[in-house]
Amino acid sequence: MRAKGDSVQTAEPRHKRWHLLGPALSVLLIGSAAIAQTPEQAPDTIQERLLACAPCHGVIGEGTSNAYFPRLAGKPAGYLTNQLVAFRNGRRRYPPMNYLLEYLPEEYLAVMANYFAAQKPPLPAPVAPDTSPQMVKLGEQLIEKGDFNRGLPACMSCHGPNLTGMEPAIPGLLGLRASYISAQLGAWRYGTRTAKAPDCMQIVAGHLTEDDVKAVAAVLASRPAPAKLDPVPKGSYGLPFPCGSQPQ
Template sequence: MNYSVMILRRRYLSMHLVIASTLLAMSGAHADELVTGQTVAMQGTAKGVAACISCHGAKGEGNAAAGFPRLAGVSASYLSAQLAAFADGTRQNPIMQPMAKLLSTRERDAVAQYFAGLQPPPDVKASDNQSVKPSDVGAWIATRGRWDEGLPACVQCHGAGGIGVGATFPPLAGQPASYIASQLHSWQSGTRPPGPLALMPAVASKLSDTDITAVAAYYGGIGAATEGASANGSKQ
């Protein structure tokens, strides 16, 4: 066999071995991250972090009665950013801050990946049609906004029906009304980071307590409809 051909074959084989080894290592690392995320979510940690499911539900579906938000299907990068904000104190919450501080960056990212990979409850679309009236305050603000006051509609960032858009704007549908209301109040008081383009403090500042209650009830009602559908056996 030609010597140069042998050299080329050896190099070709070596290259494929390197690629295979790299892919195997990446696969192993990904599997390890999933195990870490599931362990934190289901069991907590030896350092004292409680299992996430004890508040957020066995499938990350949230707890409407207690005001704990849904995590299932929410963007991993969004969840990681929120955990980092809790850890460094820029987002304040007496339950989540100490938990997040006890998690390493790797653990925060892993548990975020775990919940992002769970199937969210079936989305129930909100009414975005022409039948919405100004007297229906929650639906009007959610779907139309009040542009004469510089208040955009929630759907312009969070998507029709509050399903969420990308990694930046989380879902509102399926979240407890009390949780949505508390976060809007947090932006008003400056106890939650402003987010992209500092949009939310500006939006929240234009909302009265009545507005907040109405918008939260509107999106919370979508979640209630989802729970009803699940109870009837339509949950995947």
């Protein structure tokens, strides 16, 4: 956007609005004239400010029935901030998100991230994998062990033994639907989703085949929630290789 626009305005004279408030005043009868003249205010909370996120991500980031929109609640704040900044700057491409965030300062994006990171709604019920037993086996293999011969680290080696992520910027992988996970792995492979260099996830995704993506997505979406959902503290384990988003 590089041009000039416009406004939302009302031409209605103020006295007319006061007139509408007349009945309210007569009900209140006493005292609070100053209050009654003040139009209703939006609640001064972060949840209210972020209602724009709710139709796709849920009011507290718990996710919605749309399989392509991810849950945000409980993800590490650093991860969420990185994503919001990447959307704002157009490095992560999804036009509706790029548009919404374009003119918001980074401090506010961090406030948004902290809000969603602090929400702890339960995970949605896991979904049984809609794929063959061989694919399930492949998925489990990649998630837990990786594939040394193809230079593929296990998902768990970075996203944690319980797949709940690590502070400040490695996301958990549970509570997401298969179609979202495979769309994101596809976006990493095709370069429409990128992160700070060295872009570890792009390197990993570049080694994945279509079948790998399908298998990993189906199995991740079928995993039940562990007892403790929070991302583990920073430095709980070492990463197999350097990652720009998570300096060690």
